[in-house]
Structures are given as C-alpha cells and as structure tokens.
Amino acid sequence: MAGQAADAEAHRRNAAILRILRSIGSAHSIRQLITLLARETRIVLNCQRASVFLYDPDEEELWSLVAEGESDEIRFPADTGVAGHVFETGQPLVIADVPSDPRFNPEIDARTGFTTRQLITAPIIGPGGEKVGVFQLVNRLEGDFDAGDLEFLEAIAGEAAVTIQNFQMLESRRRMFEGLVNALAESIESRDPLTAGHSYQVMLYSVEAARELGLDSGQIETIRYAALLHDYGKIGIPDSILKKDGALSDDERAIIRTHVEHTERILSRIEFERGLRDVPRFAVEHHERLDGSGYPRGLTGEDISLGGRIIAVADVFESLTSQRHYRSPMPLPEALAIIRKGAGELFDREVVKAFVRVLSRLGLAEEPEKKA
C-alpha cells in the first residue's frame, strides 16, 4: 500500500510537472514565463506566494521579475538572505520557522509589509551546472511544507532552468544585434557631423508612423531596423562628394544615388531572421516614389513596399528640416507642406496622413483637421 500510495503521488507529481511545463512552453517573454511558472507552482503547492529570483551576473545580484503580489522589482546582493544562501550553495532549504532563522533577511518583509512565516527554496540550475537563480514558495495555506513539496519544487526548478536560459540567451543575442545595428547606423554619420542622428531620427518617425497605421509588432521591428540601416550604403561614397559644400553636379548626384545599391548589396548578404526578412527591401526602397520617378528601380504605387513608403516620407522630412552642406534647415511647416503636396503622387496618401498625425501628436505640426 505504501508503495502504491508513493506511486500514485509520483504519478500526480509528474502529471503536474508536465502540465506546468506545457504552460511555460507557451510563454513569449521571460516575464510571462516566470509569471506562469510562479502562479502554476503556487497553485499546485497551495501556498501564499511564489517568487522566482534570477541571477544578474553583471551586478552579482538576485532580482525578482515576479514576486506575486509585489509589483516592484525586488533586488538584493546574491549572497544575502535565504535566497542568496540557496543560490550560493546550490542546496535547497525548507525553513519551518522563518523569523528565527539567522539566514533570513527581514529587510524585504519590512519594506513590503509582507510576513514570511515558512518557506521552501530550490536553486534553479542549468544542465551544465550554471546557476540561473532560485525558486521560492512562501507560507503554505494549510499545514507545513514537507519533503515532498521541496522535491516537487526542485523538479520544477530543474525543468524550468533550460527554458529560462533560452529566453536569456535569445534576449542577450537580440540586444547584441541591436547594439551592432546602432553602431552601424552611427558609423555612417560619424564621417559627417552634419548628418549625425539622421538615421536614428528617421527610425523614430518611421516607427511612430507604422504604429499610427496599426502595423503589427513584427512589421514595426522590420521597419525599425530598415530605417536605422537605410543609408548604410553611404559608407561607400567618397568624402569629397558626401561632404561637398554647395550643390552637387549631375555626376556627383549619380554617385550619391548609388548608395541604395551599396545598401542593397550589403544588407542582402545578411541572413535576417524570418520575421525581419524584409529589412533589405524596405531599406532599399526609401528613394522610390509612387509615380515611378524614384530610384533605384523606378517602382510605382504598391509595388513599393509599405515599409519603403513609410521610410521615404520620414527620410525626406528629416532631411529637409536638418542642416545640410548645401542648405540651411527648412522650417517644419514648409517641410510638411512639401510632404503634403507630394501625397498621392510621390508619397503614399495614407502614410502622409499618419505621419501628419504623428507630428501633431509630437507638437511638431498643427492638428491635421485644421488643414485641408
């Protein structure tokens, strides 16, 4: 009977672990992952609060993205308190009477007004022994925490470690890519202080216009990177033309125009991840015009990607309103009038409308209603 009862318990436990793993498997962000993990485990183990503390190796701190019931992030040195002890030793702990335990750090309770009576804490350790964080459950609603509860918590912590690590790796790889894109965008402009910030500003305008048009987050991301990189091909244009004082000759203008082909050649060799496949196309089409008068391909109407049509408007507006070697910045209303005049002929009508709404929201243009 004891054997059967133990089997039945093991069965229930495995089924619960699988249910929890399935729910965390559907998480789209580390915040959602940890929220799910904490809630599901708290319900199975019937206690008052569940907290997941993750290790921040840069700060050597543990931090809690989600301590249920607390909306603020909790953060403390990775060698303090019960969580720190479990993190450092890699050994789990059951503490039946928290206030009398010397390892307990009462500061956080004092700050949050919560009363920790009893807790179990398990380390979250990756398959290669990497210390990821700790998982803590507080105050069982009925009875005391027992060895079975701890074993369950340890199993969940072990299973969740890989998923948490994956999210962390994906996120840090995204940040690294992001940093490199910014470096690239800035380096175009490092050659010419007059255009400093151009790509960044075009990106801000484009993203706002894309939001205004109701595009989804994947399209907005694609537009964001395309806008940051739209002028990258200028890296291949000689200083003597790029920084020329005064008007450009026809030949020089032709050379400047080749920057979109440089951009295309460079970006098309980058294997963008699936959701970002259109980055090169959007970037390359920012000089195309609705009536076919643009370059490099002279595309017309909707043959120009929506991303290209958005960046086109943002690029023209940003350029007109900034200092250039050959002219002073144009006042905003004048630049806006040029954009509006081109709507339907050069620029996408809906994009121009969205752009005007963005500018008026930013306080850079009058309300669109007041104008024609």
Added chain:
Amino acid sequence: MAGQAADAEAHRRNAAILRILRSIGSAHSIRQLITLLARETRIVLNCQRASVFLYDPDEEELWSLVAEGESDEIRFPADTGVAGHVFETGQPLVIADVPSDPRFNPEIDARTGFTTRQLITAPIIGPGGEKVGVFQLVNRLEGDFDAGDLEFLEAIAGEAAVTIQNFQMLESRRRMFEGLVNALAESIESRDPLTAGHSYQVMLYSVEAARELGLDSGQIETIRYAALLHDYGKIGIPDSILKKDGALSDDERAIIRTHVEHTERILSRIEFERGLRDVPRFAVEHHERLDGSGYPRGLTGEDISLGGRIIAVADVFESLTSQRHYRSPMPLPEALAIIRKGAGELFDREVVKAFVRVLSRLGLAEEPEKKA
C-alpha cells in the same frame, strides 16, 4: 483494475517523457538535441528507427538531420510521403502496413536500402500552432504500434517543439549577427579597395593561431569577432588620410592612430553576450606592444589581453604582406622575419611560435624547426 492499470501506464509514460525532456534539455546544438530525442524515444517505444524531420520554410522541404542509421541528410518536398501528409494536415498517423499505403513514398527506402514495414508519425507543432516538423518511428521490434505508442509520440513531439524552436531562433539570431559583423568588416574596406579583405584575413590568421594555442571555443569566437572588427574605427578617418598616396606626416599618423579609440567607443556601446564580452578589449589592444611602445594605452606584457596579442601579430603580418598606398607588398619570408625579430619584445613569444606553425601548416612558411 483497468483504472489502476491505465494509471500505472500513464505514470510510466509521464516518467519517460520527463526523462526524455531532461536529456534533451542538456543538448548544446540542434544536432545533439535531435539525436538524443530520436534515440531516447526509439528505446522507450522499442522500435528499429526514429527520425525527426524539420521544416525548412525557405525551401518548403522537410529534412532530417538525424535519421538514425542514415549518415546522409534526407530531404524532400514538405507535401510528399507520409511525413509530408502528417506535416500538412497536422494530424498524426499509424500505418500498420506501409507498402500498401498510397501516401507512402517508396523512393527513400529505394535509395537507402531500408525496408519500412510499419510506422507512426506525429506532427511537431509549437504552442502557437507553428509547424516545426514531424517525428516518425519505424518498425516496432515486437508486435505492432498501438494507440498508446502514438499518444506517447505525440506528447514527446509536443514537448520537444518549444526546445527545437528555441534552438532554431538562437541559431538564426546568431547567423544574423554574424552577417552584420561581416557587413561591418567589409564596409571599412569598401572605402579603400587596397585594404579589401584585410579584416577577414586577420581574422583567419588569428583564429588559426588561437586554435594552435589550444584556446577554448568561446575564446576563439571572441577572437574571431574582435579580429573582424579590429579596424572598424577607421570608419571615422577621412579619405584624405586613409587613402593618401605616399608617406603620412606625423599629424596624419596621429589621426590614423585614433582609429582604435573610435573602435573602442563604438564597440564598448554594444552589449555583447556574456561569452563575447572581451570583443572590444581584444579589438582595441591590437596596437599595444609587449615593451609598452604601442597604443592607445602603452600597456606592457600580460597586461595586454591574449586576444590583443594574437590579433597584433596577425594584423602586422597581414599588413606587411599586402599592397598599401605608400608601399608594395613585402615578400612573406621578410615579413615573417620582422615578426620573429619582434618576438619577446614587441610580440608575445608563444603567439609568434603558434603563428609560425600555422603559416608553415598553410604552406606559407618553412618548417619552424628548420629556423632558429
């Protein structure tokens, strides 16, 4: 009793699923992941072969990295055969008599000499409904496949989907980053055809020397990126100096030297992932020299990072042996003599030795034994 037997079976099944998940959780590459998944599942379900087919959306094909027993990749259009059918419909299949089933594509058996008698196939579908691939088991060693086997396979396929997707995302993000680094490296040189390929060649030399020195894969990766990016700061140097014909003045040389500070400023703002944190340091220290005569900091000896010491040797050798605006390429033996002469004073002795071994292995230098 039937209830108890079913419970016991469910228990065994959950325990096996958790065991398999744990083993795949420790995989470091998608190849290892799928090898483990196939082997563990084949053992539990006691059959002759397990194959995981993943979807390649670019080619609209299913491909098998690991069909146990086959060393070659198997690849076919995603709408053909039983695997294609299961992939398209998202519905699992048990086929007791394969040769008589019209959905079966006999081509692969014909090619590999394997005989498929019976099979079960489950779709691998992500939590958001994304079609990832299919999981197929072939020829039970005793008896026939039954509904319980299929249910088990479906559960494993479901649990594994997220892990496979994570690996795919990490890998595609890595490729994207890699592409961007290459674009950056090439764009430095796009301004000056004479230095085209310099960063790439320095990277090849550096990586080979690092391998020769027995560095681990993480250090080698860091050196690889640092070498590709070591001259990136040149993006901020005017054409008139960068491409000057003839010798540089002291002032011009001083301006050229600022490229390492530009590199530092640009790279230090990129949040490299943990394993790559030393990229900026290695890149910036490639002009430091053992005796303190280098720049920008005049570091000495082992205060210069090993990565910096390696890239220094590769950079000098590559530059000497290439065409420059102000001189012709130096013959290899002469360049090598300069490097050797500097060993211990300018360059790290061990690095120079490793470098000479690499060159001689590449057929670019005489055997190191034959020289002093």
